[in-house]
Every structure is written in C-alpha cells, then in structure tokens.
Amino acid sequence: MADAMMTADAGERAGALSRLFQGGEASTTAGPLTLSEMPVPGQINLRGNPSDAAFAEAVAKVLGCRLPVAANTVEKGGDFSLLWLGPDEWLVLTAPGAEAELSAGLVEALAGQHFAITDVTGNRALFRLSGTPAREVLAKGCSLDLHPSRFATGQCAQTLLARSGIILSQVDDAPSYDILPRRSFAEYTWRWLEDAMAEYR
Amino acid sequence: MLLIECPWCGPRDEIEFAYGGEAHIARPADPSKLSDAEWAEFLFFRSNPKGAHRERWVHAAGCRRWFNVERDTVSYRISRVYTGACEPVGEGQ
Numbered sequence: 001m002a003d004a005m006m007t008a009d010a011g012e013r014a015g016a017l018s019r020l021f022q023g024g025e026a027s028t029t030a031g032p033l034t035l036s037e038m039p040v041p042g043q044i045n046l047r048g049n050p051s052d053a054a055f056a057e058a059v060a061k062v063l064g065c066r067l068p069v070a071a072n073t074v075e076k077g078g079d080f081s082l083l084w085l086g087p088d089e090w091l092v093l094t095a096p097g098a099e100a101e102l103s104a105g106l107v108e109a110l111a112g113q114h115f116a117i118t119d120v121t122g123n124r125a126l127f128r129l130s131g132t133p134a135r136e137v138l139a140k141g142c143s144l145d146l147h148p149s150r151f152a153t154g155q156c157a158q159t160l161l162a163r164s165g166i167i168l169s170q171v172d173d174a175p176s177y178d179i180l181p182r183r184s185f186a187e188y189t190w191r192w193l194e195d196a197m198a199e200y201r
Numbered sequence: 202m203l204l205i206e207c208p209w210c211g212p213r214d215e216i217e218f219a220y221g222g223e224a225h226i227a228r229p230a231d232p233s234k235l236s237d238a239e240w241a242e243f244l245f246f247r248s249n250p251k252g253a254h255r256e257r258w259v260h261a262a263g264c265r266r267w268f269n270v271e272r273d274t275v276s277y278r279i280s281r282v283y284t285g286a287c288e289p290v291g292e293g294q
Binding site for chain 1: 209210211213214216217262263264265266
C-alpha cells in the first residue's frame with residue numbers, strides 16, 4: 001500500500017510564489033511586520049476515531065506526541081505538527097520531503113485498524129506572518145476573535161481570510177501566525193497580506 | 202450577520218457556513234410505492250414556519266461537519282445547536 005502512495009513532485013515542492021519572486025526568497029517586511037513563505041511542508045491528512053485507544057496510541061507512538069482532541073489545538077512532536085481539523089480529522093505537517101516515510105510508518109502502525117491516511121503535500125502553501133501588529137493585519141480579513149484570551153499560541157483554525165479558505169495557527173507570542181492557503185490561492189493571499197501590511201511601513 | 206456556534210469549532214461568523222434546509226425530513230422507506238404527489242411532497246414541500254425552525258447547516262469553511270440549528274425565523278435568534286442527522290430531537294413538529 002505504501003509503495004502505491006502518490007508523493008509530491010518537484011513542482012509541488014517549489015514555493016507557490018515563483019511568479020512573484022522569480023525563484024528568489026519570498027519575503028517582505030513592513031515596519032515591525034515580516035511575511036515570509038516557508039518551505040512547503042509535507043502534509044498528511046489523518047482520519048480515525050480518537051476515542052479508540054488503539055488508534056490514538058499508534059499515532060502517538062509514530063509521531064511522538066499526543067493526538068490533539070481539543071478543538072482547534074495543535075500538538076508538536078519532534079519534527080511534526082499535528083493540527084486538529086475536525087473531531088476525527090487532523091493535518092500532520094512534516095519537514096519537507098519527510099511525508100512519504102511518515103505515511104508509511106503510520107500505515108504500518110495502524111494496520112488492521114479503521115483509519116485513512118492521505119498525502120496532501122502540495123495542497124497548501126505555508127506563510128508566516130510575524131510582528132506586534134500581526135493580529136490587526138489578520139483582523140482586516142478574518143472574522144475570528146484573535147484576542148490572546150480566545151486564540152493563543154498552540155491553537156489553530158480553519159477559517160476565511162479575505163474570503164478564501166485558510167488554516168491559521170499561532171506559533172508564538174510575537175505574535176507569529178502560520179497561514180496555510182490553498183496553493184492556487186497563495187499568490188492572492190500573499191498580495192492581500194502585503195496590502196494589509198502596507199500601513200505599517 | 203449571524204454568529205453560529207459550530208458544535209465542534211465554537212462560535213464563527215455566518216460566512217463560514219452554508220445552509221442545508223429544513224432538518225429531520227425522513228426519507229420515505231420505499232419511494233417506488235409513492236404516488237407522484239407524495240414524492241413531490243417529500244422533495245419540495247417544507248413546513249416554512251413563522252417561529253422556531255430546525256434546520257441543517259454545514260461549517261463549510263471550517264471543519265466541514267453538518268449539524269442542526271434551531272432558529273427563530275422571525276427574530277433570527279438561535280436557541281439551540283446540536284449534532285445528529287436523523288434522530289427526532291425535542292418536541293417534534
């Protein structure tokens with residue numbers, strides 16, 4: 001089964017903003033704000049029943065961290081982030097290129113159980129927006145309450161930014177946010193963020 | 202704009218959701234036995250109440266799960282949000 005899995009090709013591996021940056025580093029600043037495209041992470045969609053102890057244990061053993069069962073939370077293990085997407089659905093972010101081996105490891109550990117593992121590397125680009133006014137920038141196009149009492153480091157959400165779907169995750173208290181737009185919306189999201197950042201220049 | 206409490210993700214803006222019509226409509230057990238009128242009744246006719254209405258919503262831009270909302274069609278006030286597709290919940294209609 002693992003042999004037959006689709007793996008990301010070189011095109012998916014390349015940054016999503018090559019048209020804007022001609023292969024150069026995709027990064028921009030505005031005063032205290034920095035927006036950068038991060039290397040496209042390996043992405044694995046994992047589904048299963050978290051109240052099934054065997055499933056939760058097998059996943060924890062392979063990933064080295066607990067399965068986040070609280071809504072909108074992230075668990076970190078070794079080189080992986082595990083994002084809650086739904087009551088039976090998670091997104092595993094790996095170092096670029098590590099997803100095939102990890103998928104195979106999960107498939108092996110979960111053999112005989114009821115689960116689904118899909119390599120979705122290339123589905124989303126990864127941007128990081130960092131700096132004190134990052135919250136205000138996002139608030140221009142996102143209806144989530146991003147106040148630290150409601151949305152803090154270690155939390156994630158699938159939501160809309162400027163009317164396009166993203167996964168948003170706060171990674172530190174700077175605050176820094178990881179923004180994962182659909183790859184085909186990466187350029188749009190980037191341009192929108194640049195425009196939203198302009199007033200802090 | 203409604204603030205809808207997704208049973209999984211918590212309160213989110215209405216733009217993240219899509220509406221799925223009236224909830225708790227039982228599919229006829231044997232559609233081939235129905236007359237055209239009865240089948241049309243199942244497909245197209247809804248209660249359209251003035252007041253409490255139980256309806257289906259999906260958190261399309263979030264967790265993509267379906268759930269039920271009890272909403273007052275006059276005030277738009279949401280009195281209850283619950284999961285479960287088909288079981289009759291509450292007083293019934």
